[in-house]
Amino acid sequence: MDKPDLSVQLGALNLKNPVLTASGTFGYGREFASVMDPGLLGGIVVKGISLKPMVGNPPPRIVETPGGMLNAIGLANVGLEAFLSEKLPWLQKLKVLVIVNIYGHSLDEYGAVAAGLKGVPGVAALEVNISCPNVEQGGMAFGTDPDMAARVTERVLRETDKPVIVKLSPNVTDIRVIARAVEKAGAHAISLINTLTGMTIDIEKRTSKLANGSGGLSGPAIRPVALHMVRQVVQTVRLPVIGIGGIREARDALEFLIAGADAVQVGTANFVNPGASLDIISGIEKFLMEHHIESVKEIIGTLKN
Amino acid sequence: MIEASTEIVFNKRVAKNTFFMGFRSEPMVNVAKPGQFVMMRVRSSIDPLLRRPFSICGVNGDVLLILYRVVGQGTAILSEKRPGDLIRVLGPLGRGFAFPGKAVQPIMVAGGMGIAPLIFLSLTLARKDQHFLAGYGISAEVVPPDQLGIVGLSPAIATEDGSQGHHGRVTDLLESVLSNAKKIPSAIFTCGPLPMLQAVRRIALGKSIPCQVSLESTMACGVGACQGCAVRKAPRFDGAYAHVCQDGPVFDAEILDWEVM
Numbered sequence: 001m002d003k004p005d006l007s008v009q010l011g012a013l014n015l016k017n018p019v020l021t022a023s024g025t026f027g028y029g030r031e032f033a034s035v036m037d038p039g040l041l042g043g044i045v046v047k048g049i050s051l052k053p054m055v056g057n058p059p060p061r062i063v064e065t066p067g068g069m070l071n072a073i074g075l076a077n078v079g080l081e082a083f084l085s086e087k088l089p090w091l092q093k094l095k096v097l098v099i100v101n102i103y104g105h106s107l108d109e110y111g112a113v114a115a116g117l118k119g120v121p122g123v124a125a126l127e128v129n130i131s132c133p134n135v136e137q138g139g140m141a142f143g144t145d146p147d148m149a150a151r152v153t154e155r156v157l158r159e160t161d162k163p164v165i166v167k168l169s170p171n172v173t174d175i176r177v178i179a180r181a182v183e184k185a186g187a188h189a190i191s192l193i194n195t196l197t198g199m200t201i202d203i204e205k206r207t208s209k210l211a212n213g214s215g216g217l218s219g220p221a222i223r224p225v226a227l228h229m230v231r232q233v234v235q236t237v238r239l240p241v242i243g244i245g246g247i248r249e250a251r252d253a254l255e256f257l258i259a260g261a262d263a264v265q266v267g268t269a270n271f272v273n274p275g276a277s278l279d280i281i282s283g284i285e286k287f288l289m290e291h292h293i294e295s296v297k298e299i300i301g302t303l304k305n
Numbered sequence: 306m307i308e309a310s311t312e313i314v315f316n317k318r319v320a321k322n323t324f325f326m327g328f329r330s331e332p333m334v335n336v337a338k339p340g341q342f343v344m345m346r347v348r349s350s351i352d353p354l355l356r357r358p359f360s361i362c363g364v365n366g367d368v369l370l371i372l373y374r375v376v377g378q379g380t381a382i383l384s385e386k387r388p389g390d391l392i393r394v395l396g397p398l399g400r401g402f403a404f405p406g407k408a409v410q411p412i413m414v415a416g417g418m419g420i421a422p423l424i425f426l427s428l429t430l431a432r433k434d435q436h437f438l439a440g441y442g443i444s445a446e447v448v449p450p451d452q453l454g455i456v457g458l459s460p461a462i463a464t465e466d467g468s469q470g471h472h473g474r475v476t477d478l479l480e481s482v483l484s485n486a487k488k489i490p491s492a493i494f495t496c497g498p499l500p501m502l503q504a505v506r507r508i509a510l511g512k513s514i515p516c517q518v519s520l521e522s523t524m525a526c527g528v529g530a531c532q533g534c535a536v537r538k539a540p541r542f543d544g545a546y547a548h549v550c551q552d553g554p555v556f557d558a559e560i561l562d563w564e565v566m
């Protein structure tokens with residue numbers, strides 16, 4: 001049998017395969033390049049970019065938890081200007097789809113980052129992180145309020161000529177409400193889930209193990225939660241969906257595809273195994289061949305119950 | 306930087322809770338520099354999930370050496386590995402020590418497992434005029450160089466309970482070395498627990514002696530992607546964060562902000 005077709009369609013975006021690396025887990029694409037070929041990926045979602053450079057939170061920033069890790073990096077990044085001059089040129093040389101994750105602390109900031117990336121060659125799409133605190137609204141995360149999530153989406157859409165993917169926070173009562181709001185606002189695709197808020201305590205010192213107090217849980221521990229939320233969103237909206245959360249091997253990615261995700265992002269697994277994403281791509285290919293399936297598109301959304 | 310499944314050649318106990326491991330990787334041996342580290346995946350399951358960082362203690366033929374103390378789940382699993390077992394290793398990683406000039410006398414100051422990168426440095430420099438000072442809590446923790454198959458390295462030992470060598474801290478030894486070698490330009494290389502590093506740095510600063518510190522940190526990726534291992538730089542170096550994995554683990558002590566360490 002010929003090799004199966006791994007390409008997928010995310011609205012206007014053509015991906016050569018459905019496996020991308022998740023924002024914040026793959027740096028700016030270059031960090032792992034000496035041990036794996038990032039050009040083979042379906043796409044790279046680069047670390048979240050803000051208008052100005054952000055130094056991030058004080059350490060300790062990460063702590064391991066059962067089957068996962070908590071992070072409170074604080075969205076440290078080089079800022080839009082340095083990203084464009086120092087990080088993007090290297091990415092543009094790769095034959096890989098680059099999606100830029102963006103965030104802001106106000107609607108204006110979201111708009112300004114999107115505007116700064118308008119027309120920039122080598123940026124295929126924007127992924128909007130709406131899990132950030134809104135400084136104008138007492139620090140409540142944009143992504144926890146449907147109206148605010150819609151306004152961020154609209155603002156970014158107004159400032160960009162690129163497809164807009166909105167990345168949803170799982171720290172909400174009903175993720176379907178947020179998904180509907182961003183669909184109505186005009187988003188081209190949805191990715192989910194971002195990290196789940198959590199904490200862990202040092203019982204000797206009686207302090208949180210993270211200087212920030214709480215952090216975002218990622219890794220295999222969150223996968224069933226992520227899968228369920230992806231299923232809920234797939235059944236709620238007509239938009240393409242990218243599944244994220246604890247994916248570390250091909251079978252995990254296949255679960256998300258069967259649940260209805262059109263593509264997946266691999267995050268924490270990159271830290272453990274820099275080649276994880278590539279192993280997942282070849283594992284999906286092997287699964288399709290073993291099951292005599294000609295295209296990965298044929299298994300998307302085929303959950304029977 | 307190489308990522309490979311490597312064969313463990315030996316893994317033996319050399320002191321209390323302390324193990325010496327060698328694994329075969331000619332490509333890593335060929336590029337390893339003193340002060341660099343490796344990330345080891347102690348188990349392929351999800352518990353523990355993350356790799357563990359270890360300073361490179363030396364090389365022997367095509368074998369790369371690490372020295373570690375069992376402090377938690379990851380190192381406990383590592384201590385049970387046997388010769389012939391395979392283990393995935395990513396490395397060598399990070400920036401190592403900047404070597405001193407010929408006219409500068411190197412002084413290594415180690416605390417506990419901080420001895421590991423300093424052994425590699427000491428063997429690489431192979432200087433007859435070097436001082437090697439090693440501090441431990443108790444004598445049972447003392448790592449004898451001959452247990453590591455090393456000849457010609459005999460650190461001056463300090464133990465806090467006085468059970469071996471000088472009764473007190475390794476910084477006492479440092480003060481005494483420095484008072485006897487006033488006129489000679491020196492450079493300090495240090496690795497160990499934070500309070501010890503702070504004390505060594507204070508002494509170095511007081512005598513205007515350059516001091517390089519090798520830091521330990523929790524890490525997820527080891528290559529600069531996660532930004533988890535942040536350490537604050539001194540206000541005059543912009544006060545931003547450096548990353549232990551990429552900008553270190555070896556730093557010029559004066560670049561760091563010791564007030565918030």
